[in-house]
Amino acid sequence: MKDYKYYCNNCNTNIDGHPVRCGKCNQILAVTGRISYQTTNVEILNEKNNIWRYWDLLPLDKETNIISKNEGFSSLNKSEYYSNLCKCNVYLKDETKNPTNSFKDRGMSVAVSKARELGLIDLATVSTGNSGLSFSMYTNSIGLKSRVYIPKSTDKEKTLLLRLYGAEITFFTENLSDTRTKEIELSRTENQTFIKAHLHSYYFEGQKTIGFEIIEQLNFDVPDIIIVPTGGGTLFTSLWKGFEELHRLNIISKIPKPVCVQASGCSPIVNAFKSKDKIKEIKNPNTSVSSIRIANPSLGNEVLNIIEKYNGTALSFCDEELIENVIEIARKDGIFVEPACSTTIAGLKELSRTEFIKESDTVVCILTGHGYKSMNLLFDKVN
Numbered sequence: 001m002k003d004y005k006y007y008c009n010n011c012n013t014n015i016d017g018h019p020v021r022c023g024k025c026n027q028i029l030a031v032t033g034r035i036s037y038q039t040t041n042v043e044i045l046n047e048k049n050n051i052w053r054y055w056d057l058l059p060l061d062k063e064t065n066i067i068s069k070n071e072g073f074s075s076l077n078k079s080e081y082y083s084n085l086c087k088c089n090v091y092l093k094d095e096t097k098n099p100t101n102s103f104k105d106r107g108m109s110v111a112v113s114k115a116r117e118l119g120l121i122d123l124a125t126v127s128t129g130n131s132g133l134s135f136s137m138y139t140n141s142i143g144l145k146s147r148v149y150i151p152k153s154t155d156k157e158k159t160l161l162l163r164l165y166g167a168e169i170t171f172f173t174e175n176l177s178d179t180r181t182k183e184i185e186l187s188r189t190e191n192q193t194f195i196k197a198h199l200h201s202y203y204f205e206g207q208k209t210i211g212f213e214i215i216e217q218l219n220f221d222v223p224d225i226i227i228v229p230t231g232g233g234t235l236f237t238s239l240w241k242g243f244e245e246l247h248r249l250n251i252i253s254k255i256p257k258p259v260c261v262q263a264s265g266c267s268p269i270v271n272a273f274k275s276k277d278k279i280k281e282i283k284n285p286n287t288s289v290s291s292i293r294i295a296n297p298s299l300g301n302e303v304l305n306i307i308e309k310y311n312g313t314a315l316s317f318c319d320e321e322l323i324e325n326v327i328e329i330a331r332k333d334g335i336f337v338e339p340a341c342s343t344t345i346a347g348l349k350e351l352s353r354t355e356f357i358k359e360s361d362t363v364v365c366i367l368t369g370h371g372y373k374s375m376n377l378l379f380d381k382v383n
C-alpha cells in the first residue's frame, strides 16, 4: 500500500478518510486540502505512456481502479522559431494532444479513478468548457452518470460538445465567477459528489504530472523558467507542488522560476502581484478568453506565494495580442491552441526583452488546450 495522506493546509493536520470539511478547522477541504506523500523512493513505470507512469506520486491505492485514456505523456517540442526570436531555448508543452484536447484530462483521470476507488457513482461538475468535456468522457466510459451544471448563457457549440461526450446537462441562470465556488455552493443542497468540491485534491494531483513529464523529457535537467496560463490557479499551484515533491526526493536539484500569465480583461492575480496586495475580485471581466476568465481565483493568493518564493513574475495581455499569437503559433510551430495558451508566448516575448530571461535559459511554455473550441474568435482575424 502506498503511503500518502490527506492533509489540511489551513491547520496543518492529517485527516482520515475523505470528508468535505476538515474536522479540526472546519475549512472546506476542496480549498485547503492537499495530498502529501511519505514516499522516499520513486520508480517511473516506463511501460505506461500516460500520467500513471508516476504511480508512486498519485493518490490511488489499487491499479485496477485506474481509468485511463492515455492522457498525458504529451510532446515537448523545441521551437526553433521562438528560440531564435527570443534568444533562449524555448520548448512548447503540447497539451492539445490529450484525449479531449486539453490538460484537464490529467486531473480528471485521477479524480474519476479515485471516485471509483471510493465507490462513488453519482458524480457532477460545474463547467463551461474543457473540464466538463473531460469529466463527461471519463465518467461515461465506465457507465457512470455525468451531470454537468452550466450557465444558461453557454454557447451552443460548447453545449453540443458536452452532449457529444455524454453529459447530462443541468442549466442554471446566474453568472459564473468561479466554477469551484459554484460547486461548493451546490454541494450543500445536492446529493451528488462534485469533482471540484469533494474530489478537488485528487483532481489537483493529476495536473502536476505535466511538470514531471517536462523534467523527464529534458533528461532530468530542470528548465529555468516555466510560463503558465492562469485562471483559478489549480494548474499553477499543482505544478509547483509537484516540483517541490521531486526536489524533496532529490530527483531535481533546483525549482524553476514561475511566470503567471493572464488576459488583461480579467487579471486579478497580475493586478495583485503588481500592487503587492491580496487578490481582489474583478467586477466586470472583459475578455473573450473564457478558459482563464476567472474573476475571483480561489487559489490566487497561493499563486502569489509561489511567485514570491521562487522569484517569478506575472504579466497580462490584451485579447487582440493573444489572437495574433494563436495564429503565429499555428503557422510557426504547427500547434493550433486556444487563446489562453498564447498568453505564454506573449509573456515569453515580453520577458525576453528584459533581464528576466538570459540567453542560456531554457523556457517552457505550457499550451493547455486546443483551439477548435474557440474558433468563433478567429473568423474575422484570419486572412
Ligand SMILES: [Zn+2]
Residues within 6 Å of the ligand: 008, 009, 010, 011, 012, 013, 022, 023, 024, 025, 026, 027
Ligand atoms: Zn483544517
